[in-house]
Amino acid sequence: MPASDPPAAATLRWSDALETGLDDVDHQHRTLLDIFNRVAATRxxxxxxxxLGELSAYARYHFGTEAQLMRSAPLRDEQRDAHLRAHQRFDEFVQRALQLVDVDPRAVGDELTGFLAQWLRHHIMGIDAAMAREILALRRGDAAADMAPGDAIDASIDHTLAGxxxxxxERTFALIEANLRLRDEIASRERVEAALRDREARYRDLFMHAPDALFEVDSEQRIALxxxxxxxLLGVAGSDALRGQTxxxxxxxxxGTAPLETLLRGVDGALRPVEVVAAPPDTNGRRHLIVRDIGERRxxxxxxxxxxxLEQERLGRELHDGAGQRLVAIGLFANSLHKRLAHDGRRADAELAAELGTQIRHALDEIRALAHGLVPLPPGGGGLQGALAALCADLDCACDTDGELDGIDDGVALQLYRIAQEALSNALRHAGASRIALELRGDADGLTLRVRDDGCGIATDAPEGLGLSTMRYRAGAxxxxxxxxxxxxxxxxxxxRWPRQPG
Structure with missing residues (x-):
């Protein structure tokens, strides 16, 4: 803090009214006031x-001089004791001022220096002046008992004023300490408020420039930000266009709490698939939502x-047309070998050839089943109903298909079949159901596939297994x-639910 001239109330100027008549005391008083004035002017x-250290040291030196004078006079015990107590109090005040400097130098301001100035002025003009009068009287040979009655009254007033x-x-220091605490509280609150403003600014900057679409909505789902x-993503030029809209x-x-894949309609009317993730609402019902365009992912x-x-179809054809046909040919050779050996009377060898043919037929059946598993549907997408009916028949489940089921892409048909296959398999393995039913319904907008069971159900807090995750992936595809x-x-x-015209 830059130095400045102290106010007049905190400055002590020497005057005749401060003279005691004791030259050594007056000289020291002048020095003491000069040091005090430097304290008042210092920042x-x-x-x-x-x-303050200089003031404390010189005051103790000066008080020692006065104590020696009072002992040499000698003054009355009560006057000397009161005088020494006053010296002790001043020293305590200066030491407390030094402690305040360590806490906050600004605390040693006009209030404190004004009080110390007042204390010094009263002490010099009152108690020190009374001491000097009595010492001078004793030096002239006047007895203490012969002092004027007014001196006793003045001494009483001085002691009262000293109290x-x-x-x-005490009140000055208490006020200064209270002000320091208040100043600390204000500074702490200002730091907290500044930190909150900084955090809010950084949050807003992150919010506004995040790569994902972020919305803040109120309890009525109105867009606040x-x-x-x-x-x-919405195709609007500015946030004003969204004000008041839900x-x-x-x-x-x-x-709710789980991510949701749904459709978003921009201002141009175009639909696009999105994933929406919502944070829990705050105490005011506001919450934040992340909306991700998943069109590219889809x-x-x-x-x-x-x-x-396509790769599965290729592998299926290779198995059916390659290894499968080779096994057919080998089976024909085994059958011919069996007949020849039997004709030649080699019964044991003929039975081995027959067993070889049987094993070849089993291998051929397995390859055909594997090829069918890779390509369960005939090309053109029209075989979905038949494939689902066959699947349900093999698994002993009810099957009901109806509605507009034509015009389905091969890839869509295969994914719906795989979803049904996984759903039926899960129900058979895990549900403990007595009845499982598959339903496929078609309309102008799309297809709906449902698999229901009357089993134990799925726990809401259970982690999603591989089967369910695979079905979600196939649906998203x-x-x-x-x-x-x-x-x-x-x-x-x-x-x-598969839409015929997905976003």
Whole structure:
């Protein structure tokens, strides 16, 4: 803090009124006032600490001089004791001022130096003046008992004022310490508020420039804030266009605690698939949602699924047309060998040839089953109904298909078949059901595949296994939505809705 001239209230100037008549005492008083005035004019911790230290040291020296004078006079015990107590109090005040410098140099301001100035002025003009009068009287040979009655009254007043000043000093220090605590609390609160503003600014910057679309909605799902990516996803120029609108106006469905794949409609009316993840609401009902465009992911999934289907078809054809036909030929050779050996009367060898033919037929059946597993549907997508019926017949499950089931892409048909295959397999292995039913319904907008069972159901808090994760992946690969819920009559229902025109 820069130095500045002290106010007049904190400055002590020498005057005739401060003279006691004792030359040594008056000289020391002048020096003491000069040191005090330097304290009052000093700013900065180090300089103030040095000035107060000088004041403390000189005051103790001066008080020692006065104590020696009082003992030599000698003064009355009560007057001397009161005088020494006053000296002790001043030293205590200066030491407390030094402690305040270590806490905060600004605390040694006008209030404290003003009080010390007041204390010194009263002490010199009152108690020290009374001491000097009595010492001078004793030096002239006047007895203490012969002192004027007014001197005793003045001494009583001085001692009363000394007590008042002591109380004022305590209140001054208490006020300064309270101000320091208040200043610390204000500074701490300002630091917290600054940190909160900084954190809010950094959060807002992260929010606004995040690569994913972020929305903040109120308890009524009205959009309170949308970042730059969200504006681009919706196709709006600025956030003003969203003010007062609900997120449900753009997003077909909003999630609870689990991520949800749904459709988003931009201002241009185009639908695009998105994944929505929502944070829990705060105490005011506000919550944040992340909306990710998964169109590219869906396209990659479809391409991967199509590549997998084509590779499976290739492997199926290779097994059927390659290894399968070779086994057919080998089987014909084994049958011919059996007949020749039997004709030649080599019965034992003929039986071995017959067993060889049987094993070849078993191997051929296994290869044909494997080839059918790789390519369960005939080309053209029209075989989905028949393949599902055959699957349910093999597994002893009910099957019901109806509606518009034509015009299904081969890749879509295969993924729906695989989803049904996995759902039926899960129900048979894990549900403990007495009845499992498959239903396929078609309409102008798409297909709905359902598999229901009356088994034990799926625990809501159970981790999702590989089978369910695979079904979700297959559904996503064709732009379908998969749901797993408790069936109305008990058990579990797995439903997959495929739109004919996915986003």
């Amino acid at each position: 900065g911790a180090d300089a103030l600490r040095a000035a 008042v000043l002591d109380g004022l000093g 949308a970042n730059d990516a969200a504006l681009r 997120l449900a106006h753009y997003v077909a469905a909003l999630p 396209r990659l999934q479809r391409r991967a699924a199509e590549a997998s289907r 064709i732009g379908a939505a998969l749901s797993i819920t408790a069936a109305a009559a008990g058990g579990t229902e797995i439903a997959c």
